[in-house]
Amino acid sequence: MSEATEPPVIVLVRPQLGENIGKAARAMLNFGLTEMRLVAPRDGWPNPSAGPAASGADIVLDQARVFASTADAVSDCAHVYATTVRKRGVTKPVVTAEQAARQFATQDGRSAILFGPERSGLEANDVALARAILTIPVNPDFSSINLAQAVILCAYEWSRHRDLAIPPREELLPPAPQEDLEGLIAHFEKLLEPKGYFFPEPRAEATRMTLRSVLTKPGWNHLEIRTLRGILSSLSRESVKGTDG
Amino acid sequence: MSEATEPPVIVLVRPQLGENIGKAARAMLNFGLTEMRLVAPRDGWPNPSAGPAASGADIVLDQARVFASTADAVSDCAHVYATTVRKRGVTKPVVTAEQAARQFATQDGRSAILFGPERSGLEANDVALARAILTIPVNPDFSSINLAQAVILCAYEWSRHRDLAIPPREELLPPAPQEDLEGLIAHFEKLLEPKGYFFPEPRAEATRMTLRSVLTKPGWNHLEIRTLRGILSSLSRESVKGTDG
Numbered sequence: 001m002s003e004a005t006e007p008p009v010i011v012l013v014r015p016q017l018g019e020n021i022g023k024a025a026r027a028m029l030n031f032g033l034t035e036m037r038l039v040a041p042r043d044g045w046p047n048p049s050a051g052p053a054a055s056g057a058d059i060v061l062d063q064a065r066v067f068a069s070t071a072d073a074v075s076d077c078a079h080v081y082a083t084t085v086r087k088r089g090v091t092k093p094v095v096t097a098e099q100a101a102r103q104f105a106t107q108d109g110r111s112a113i114l115f116g117p118e119r120s121g122l123e124a125n126d127v128a129l130a131r132a133i134l135t136i137p138v139n140p141d142f143s144s145i146n147l148a149q150a151v152i153l154c155a156y157e158w159s160r161h162r163d164l165a166i167p168p169r170e171e172l173l174p175p176a177p178q179e180d181l182e183g184l185i186a187h188f189e190k191l192l193e194p195k196g197y198f199f200p201e202p203r204a205e206a207t208r209m210t211l212r213s214v215l216t217k218p219g220w221n222h223l224e225i226r227t228l229r230g231i232l233s234s235l236s237r238e239s240v241k242g243t244d245g
Numbered sequence: 246m247s248e249a250t251e252p253p254v255i256v257l258v259r260p261q262l263g264e265n266i267g268k269a270a271r272a273m274l275n276f277g278l279t280e281m282r283l284v285a286p287r288d289g290w291p292n293p294s295a296g297p298a299a300s301g302a303d304i305v306l307d308q309a310r311v312f313a314s315t316a317d318a319v320s321d322c323a324h325v326y327a328t329t330v331r332k333r334g335v336t337k338p339v340v341t342a343e344q345a346a347r348q349f350a351t352q353d354g355r356s357a358i359l360f361g362p363e364r365s366g367l368e369a370n371d372v373a374l375a376r377a378i379l380t381i382p383v384n385p386d387f388s389s390i391n392l393a394q395a396v397i398l399c400a401y402e403w404s405r406h407r408d409l410a411i412p413p414r415e416e417l418l419p420p421a422p423q424e425d426l427e428g429l430i431a432h433f434e435k436l437l438e439p440k441g442y443f444f445p446e447p448r449a450e451a452t453r454m455t456l457r458s459v460l461t462k463p464g465w466n467h468l469e470i471r472t473l474r475g476i477l478s479s480l481s482r483e484s485v486k487g488t489d490g
Contacts, residue, residue, distance in 0.1 A: 149397055
């Protein structure tokens, strides 16, 4: 369980301007981050405005991968953090960029940081994928961090903490990759749907969100999730009659 | 000696683009810094490009003061830090942004951080005013921090450390304001000049720099500087003959 910790993945969710994607790449590479993922960039990809703004950080742009959904983008990540300035009564742990960076440096499994679109920030659906909220404490009277600035502050904190001595680790398994968790959530939903759990329709969305939140919080490892999947499978089987004889 | 520590002054030395001045203002205010000083901005001041780039941080721009020289801009500051990425065989202490922020929060007297022009950075003459070099450790293979990013990282670090408990302070006087030091240096030069100390001319500049460096390093307090000035005055006086009788 002691492979070297990998740097966090920077996930730009529905970024609007190619220029900002380029600036984010430049911000990343200054502090040694190279893996960028783009979720449904508004103007497609590649974007001719990104390159000039990257000021030479072409390696980050060249290797950037595009995904159709945020869930797809973080499917292989064990630790997903959502950056947000708005508190929406979220029931997830909130960490500072510094605390998150310490976690990146000391936990197994890939970490990802989600950044929302320039104007609107992450949507509740994106935040729901995350196990924690990453926040940068700013002036309460003037909070105006742009995308590339948020990225550079996170990258800077990663850089400051990357050389943290890896403390002696208990043989704890890291949380399962996000795709395992998604499988579990989908499994639950598939079983619950026909039971009228998401009825009435106007409340269905909120109910799904609550379910996701409950299942996301524990940070189960892959063995635990496998166990849960087994439990669900068992629950959904026809009752077994007359096994004797 | 325990007044509340004041936030550092951000000094932009010969900034080129108004847009970057605005971005720096925005970066500052996000983390509660409001005092900006401009040394000989290339396009004069006020600059119509600054406002839009400040995204609402108008208070910083409105209060910005303009100075003709870097020395003027920091004349009331006790602790001057020069940001630079280039190591020029400087014989000054080098601190990270984090270490500097801890110092801001725990030392008496005003602190100032000098940022150079976008393209070229600070000149040796500017750096010579500083008691320490402030550096941001970046990727050795890709170092491309722009002005506003350097400012935001410094402001962020200040914000992280501003609430540091002020440790019990010995009754140490802070270094004297920079203008006191300038007075001392000028006093030395005035006395040395006629002595041929700065001769031959081609070496004069380097010799002056060396002198400044030697006098800047100690961080003398105002009493010590007063003492030194008194010593210089004494040295320059005509010899007193026949005091007896």
